[in-house]
Amino acid sequence: MNADRAHASLRSATRWRLWEPLLWVVAFASPLVLSQYAAIVNEIAITALFALSLDLVLGFTGIVSLGHAAFFGFGAYAAALFAKHFMPDPLVGLAVGIAAATVLGAAASFTVQRGSDLTRLMVTLGAALILLELANKLDWLTGGADGLQGVVMGPLLGKFEFDLAGRTAAWYSLTVLLIFFFISRRLMHSPFGATLKAIRDNRLRAMSIGIPVGSRITVAYTIAAALAGAAGALLAQTTGFASLDVFEFHRSADVMLILVVGGTGWLYGGVLGAIVFKLMQDFLSAITPQYWTFWLGLFLVVLVLVGRDRLLKPWTIFRRGRAA
Amino acid sequence: MPELLKVDRLSAGYGEAVVLQDVSFSLDEGATLALLGRNGTGKTTLINTLAGATRQHGGTMTLGGAALHKLAPHQRAAAGIGWVPQERNIFKSLTVHENLTAVARPGRWTTDAVYTMFPRLAERKGNLGTQLSGGEQQMLAVGRALVLNPRLLLLDEPLEGLAPIIVEELLRAIRRITRDEGLSAIIVEQHPQAILAISDRAVVLDRGTVVHSGTARELRADPALLDRLLGVAR
Amino acid sequence: QGAPFKIGLILPMTGQQATTGRQIEAAARLWIAQNGDTVAGRKVELIVKDDTSLPDQTRRLAQELVVNEKVDVLAGMGITPSAMAVAPIATQSKTPLVVMAAATSSITEASPFIVRTSFTLPQVSVALADWAPKNNIKNVVTLVTDYGPGIDAEKYFKERLQFNGGKVPESLRVPLRNPDFAPFLQKVRDLKPDALFVFVPSGAGAAVMKQFGERGMDKAGIKLIATGDVTDDDQLNDMGDVALNVVTSHHYSAAHPSPANKKFVEAFQKANRNLRPNFMAVGGYDGMRVIYEALKKTGGKGGGPALVEAMKGQIFESPRGPVFIDAQTRDVVHNVYLRKVEKKDGQLWNVEFDVIKDVKDPGKTK
Amino acid sequence: MLTILFDGIAYGMLLFILALGLAVTMGLMNFINLAHGAFAMAGGYITVLLMQRAGVPFLLCLPLAFLGAALIGAVLERTLYRPLYRKPHLDQVLFSIGLTFMAVASVDYFMGSTQQFIQLPQWLRGRTEIGSGAWTLGMGHYRLFIVAVCAVLTLVLQYILSRTRFGSRLRASVDDQRVAAGLGINVNIVFLSTFAFGSGLAGLGGALGAEVLGLDPSFPLKFMIYFLIVVAVGGTSSITGPLLAALLLGIADVAGKYYIPKMGAFIVYLLMIVILIWRPQGLFVRQGGKA
Amino acid sequence: MSDVVLSCAGLVKKFGGITATSHVTLDLRRGARHALIGPNGAGKTTLVNLLTGVLEPTAGRIVLEGQDITRLAPHLRVRRGMVRTFQINQLFSSMTPLQTLALVVSQQRGLGGTFWQALGRDRGVTERSEQLLERFRLAEVMDIPTEYLAYGKRRLLEIAIALACDPRVLLLDEPVAGVPAGEREEILQTVAALPADVSVLLIEHDMDLVFSFAKRMTVLVNGAVLTEGDPEQIAADPRVREVYLGHGATAGEEAPAHA
């Protein structure tokens, strides 16, 4: 009877939609079918993972960050240094990158516990910039502003060399993205995910129904840091290089733009945003290398004025109509 | 008494959704109208439409001969509308005093007059809006509408959350203001009895349309009708 | 008639390094306009890409240029990390990489396919350290931006100055992001050296000079000496009188008095709304020449290793003066000039007054 | 020592002037206007153009920069910004960043990417020194000028906000646009004039700051972080907050770089993080509470 | 005394110069139906905020079931069974009533940290949510995001959330403000019908409801306890009439005789 209706309503939110597996199949086929785009597929996958990570804190937990590059960069340097000094295996390196970022995330999570959006923006931003300056100062370790050279990656699983066209890299990044996407999806549809949304919507009330707000934020932030670290590690591994710009402000800002363009709080936002943003950047800058930022800016402005939902998720118009 | 407000075939809503349909009624100068109805039937929507805060789809509203529906929200205050929103909406970053002075218009009701009516507010003059208790916010919302020196007061559940002694006093004050100063008022309330006692007319809404319109006295005297309209036992 | 010969030029065209990209692109196009777009029977095609100074972008663009466009030569590279990130691709795909801007010494060692036509910072700082003590400047404070090239400049200047009997009582490093030089300059003022040696990226140079003047440091008897980035020809004319008499060392000045340069500067200004070419432009111009000559030498056949072979050892007269691509290091060898900012015909110029001939990159000799 | 203090104050004031417009749009209007730097840049370029092409004297350029930027602000407010007040902050971020990108590319297109310079009049170029030894106080005239302009601006603004109803009407409109309008406040005019004023201040800041900070198309992005730091640390509910914050940061930065140059880049960031963790709403918030 | 569930002693809260709570001592017994009344701004909400840990007291002690919880984090107090409603709705605006209740019930049943199973997976949780939706007449709007609900519905959800927490001590801050007269009694009956060992503290200005609900009452004035007693005592107390009840007493002077 009615309890079934409630059950069904709750479950329907978590079901895989038809287009989802389709999207992934297309994604995995793309390096093969469109092999000339393998490099950009790789870049999109990495960016998507990075944006997904930000979505966990920004979209689901409501914690804004302008310093997410801190974890990205930390993962990148950890993976690159590990490959350079210890062993070139990509998977072990990825694990190291993730672990390093996780630790950093846990340690930094106390900085985002309190405060307004603006405070959080600035604290996270400051933390990333401090890491940037540190990486610059510790040039004996990081290579400073010249970047960390001499990172040579071994073959993936001992078999697949990273090829010049970047296909191995693309599949590698896509696989890692898929795994983390799947995990995030499970997480966010679980009661744990619901408590995060509760914190985002109303912290006071969340506290008053017994949700340990502080520790939830810590956990969410740490998980997000791990994902960002993974993205950073992928970048370092697939480019065989790490330089200071992985910590730069614009990296944090870009990923935020990408996520917001795609839409926050529904996991695919990062993926979609990364695809739209990167392809557009590539397309525009090929046409007019000097002034492409103008067109990108115009796109953002129009996007906001027309409405993000309407442009990128046309089907939500109907959903909204039904709800009201 | 001359007619002050005339609402004719008004329809309004949120976005595309229509909440009010073909609502018509009128109100005389110095008269008080009780606006009743079950939960979610559109009372607040009607009040907000008069104040210019919801989207009007059609119909006309005239206040003392002026076409209210053609005025922008901020011009309606100048035309004589004083609005007490249901959720109080105290300006949270202004102090109590600034909440009053920010909107005040010259006239009989000054901030001091409000402080005399609600001494509690005078004690809290320098507090920010968010630092007030629920009842204090309610008093401030009423006071803020009064300093506009309106011709028509729109009170959306003004008694909610006030101590009985203040309720009594406020009811008396509303009565006095409408009788003595010729102000009109539309009052939404969940307690039909208390409000019918001081009202001249009553309008009952159901699902966005007027289902009853008449004098307050006859409705008050007919508990069966009231029960049918509102589903209330008393 | 073979397939077109493609040159993939990757440069920062937007962002803070944008001027670098503009100068180089303009110079490269000028070269093509002057020398035709057909070499040894092959049509030369220039593909320009913007990497916004992000090394991972540079790398991806290089990757795509090599794999998809099958470019014969990669070129450009606004900043050191970009060049470093592309180096493995050059090696792996055996594509020559002509570095036209990045100036850190070690770049050419990152791949046997890298050839540089810009300059290296040690080259120009050492020249200044040789000149200073001879001109009664013995006690010098250094002020550099706190990043790779800055630290290079500081190190080589200091070593050479001390070797020449000078003293460096204090070495100041300014953070990369630094809007105000007041505290550093005040510190210098309090130290009262004979001169202040400065290296900052070209944009910040003007601010240093202005604040130097404003603080009355010249009146306090402190001289300002710098690498040529500080009086970048690109901006020099707008800096105003604060720049007058500043002594710098560099490999190129738009005022270099040679017919080749006159012709270059005139043509460049004509093609670019009166923009004055700077050292970036000459790096791009000479880079194109090196590529053209190499292609000619291979008889239009191209091929990575052959091209690099053909680039090594080229000697030619560039707008900057005589240039030689060292066959061993694939790095550029050229004269370094000492210049002083002077006003001529109402415009400011870096006027050369001394020269140190055929300077090799000191970074390679260790 | 005194010179360092003075330099710190002047630097702080410069930061303040640049951030002031943002404190108005972001702090008072609660609109995340990351395009603030673009308005500042507009002011800078207006000054450069007027001085270079039309030979207008510097002092006259300042009010013109203010007016020019205010005009641009007003036009944009009417055409583009208005629908965005009600949108979420993230939309505002997206929009204003987009606008900044456009501004950067356009300026680049029309003015070129090279740095522009402002030639100050002679009387602003000098320097006055008082005292001797450790207590020397050296003041660059231009820095002195900045301090003075800034002080005047603060007083005027403070007056407008505290002595007139405009301040409370503005904050009321920000708190609840719908209800403010329903209570007779002309929200559109309030927002329009505030936004134009904020943009004008940005323009003025850009005109004054171009001399010290340099001016090129990347200006809005390069200095965005600094504006944000000042506003965040100062809190967004008053004018004095950002002023004190800017002074604190300016002095700390200059003194830090002078006395411990190795810490150079870290000082401002560390200071900001510590302050914000200690007082998440900013150092100086409007407290109320006194009955 | 073992049957005192929640008590506070000497509780003080100052906001700058204002003393909102001044040396309040209060005992809530097991199974109590206790009302807290007082003029506007008397400090009732502040007291609830202190008890639930939303505010930190300037001085004083709070004891829940024999344990000092004065410095305990708010969410841990909830875990010990102390639950409240808010005078001003505090809801999760983007979630539907169904999602909200399912979340609260999951959290209540210790499933809030579950991260591998979906929110609607547990049958017990959905059934309990459904039951609450029915009881509070929210079933037909269960899939509409909270921000689009009419005020009255939101108010009901506010109370439903509190009951979903299976409270042992329930603090209600003007729970039925904004709820139409007819449904008020019903809601309070639901509250009154909670198991006998659940203690309830009710803040309310509707005297009909208060007097029909409460077995015991405390009057707060200017932050301090004026008096405490059973309803008859309070109704008869001239000081209470003076500062709070006024002279219309329970039903209002103009109300019809059959009130």
Ligand SMILES: Nc1ncnc2c1ncn2[C@@H]1O[C@H](COP(=O)(O)OP(=O)(O)OP(=O)(O)O)[C@@H](O)[C@H]1O
């Ligand atoms: N912002 C909104 N967007 C969409 N629909 C709304 C919005 N606000 C109210 N509604 C809908 O409009 C209808 C009427 O709401 P309204 O608030 O006017 O009722 P009301 O009679 O004042 O009820 P209450 O007694 O609960 O205050 C309700 O069905 C409600 O769901």
Ligand SMILES: Nc1ncnc2c1ncn2[C@@H]1O[C@H](COP(=O)(O)OP(=O)(O)OP(=O)(O)O)[C@@H](O)[C@H]1O
């Ligand atoms: N954050 C705060 N800062 C300053 N004063 C405050 C703050 N919060 C509450 N107050 C003051 O404390 C007093 C008690 O407020 P409280 O909300 O507890 O009253 P209440 O008894 O719940 O009143 P009501 O019945 O009107 O809801 C009020 O006068 C209020 O102005």
Ligand SMILES: [Mg+2]
């Ligand atoms: Mg209502």
Ligand SMILES: [Mg+2]
């Ligand atoms: Mg209260």
